[in-house]
Amino acid sequence: MHTLMVADDHPLFREAIGAVIAAGLPGSRLLEAESLERALQQAACHEELDLLLLDLGLPDAEGLSGLSALREALPWLPVAIISADQERGTILDAIALGAVGYIPKSTPRQDLLAALTRILEGHVYLPPDIMRRPPSPPPPGVAPPDDALGQRLAQLTDKQLEVLVRLMRGASNKVIARELDIAETTVKTHVSAILRKLGVPGRVQAILAAGEADLETLLEARRGGSS
Template identity: 35%
Template sequence: MIRILLADDQPLVRAGLRTVLASDPELEVVAEAADGRAALTAAERCRPDVALLDIRMPGMDGLTAAESLRTGHPALRVMIITTFDEDRYIARALDAGVHGFLLKSGDPYELIAGIKAAMNGGTVLAPAVAHRIVRVLHGGELRDRLAARTGVQSLTPRERDVLALLGEGLSNAGIARRLHLAEGTVKIHVSAVLNKLGLTSRVQAAIYAYRAGLAG
């Protein structure tokens, strides 16, 4: 069972998220908070596996709470879920070492899959967030693009398909649905892609896919 701390200042939003999470028997909301300070207290009291934090909350905001949680609870998987995908929020969240940045407008299934991916050591980005990061990094040199286009030649056609979907910010579950594969098979392909290209994260893979012309 994955124990979840849910922090959002809007009761209706918390209720909606709680309903989505309750649809999966492997997930359990063990604590709720309406601001960042309450989230820190709840984390101390309940010791959740995952903290799901909104950004804009009264008092201590979600990003400040995320930074404190990452420092005080290294094993806790901290994820941001918000309506905002502005660059300054994304950059600060990634600098804080969060394990996910998801949008409330996304597919509920992607939220559940994202939590499970984070528990397995992944970093999960909503597709819109992944695209924004790639656009910010668009100023890379032509040499990087040429190297990426050469590098993908070492991949099998299926691995290139997987890399392209990593470029869209999809989770393993999302890739599995798109390619009609078992999620375990996708996990094997993702590992092969990262190993062959010398990458260490899904974010690096998304950037590589863009440079190689597989994602836009």
């Protein structure tokens, strides 16, 4: 059905991933690599590879350098990060570098399978529990981002802002429609307007563009001002 690879230097974790895939994606094949070098070698020999799951703690790759190397050497290969690092900034940086998903190692088994399925269907997966956390305030003495983002966000209607908040949480159009009690086609219309007003081509870029804004506080302020 699918061919996947997990690049992780811990045999027990590779075994656990294999068990999840065997149970939830029957017929799929899992390749294993304990280093970035081995992952590059195997991936170059397997053009049928559908997805590579990359750990950020490989012995021959530091942080996101492994992702950068894979994107440069094998731009055709979808790569998702699977890591114990749950920093929001790391997640957004990985997506900006071309990762098709980011899965924390603490993800429960069923959620892990759902994330893999979503990625294999061609969607980008972001961990909703992490993406809904507000961004950390800038350190003392560091100026906030320029007001260009604020000006673009000011163009969004309250409903569009509510949709963008949920996009930041990794919610699908169907989930957003249910939470806001609107039609899924209406959600798509709002998403298109958000992309146009933020000047970005897709929802991932919208998440990256709005990554430093506390959208929920902005929305609350608007509601308070209109009451």
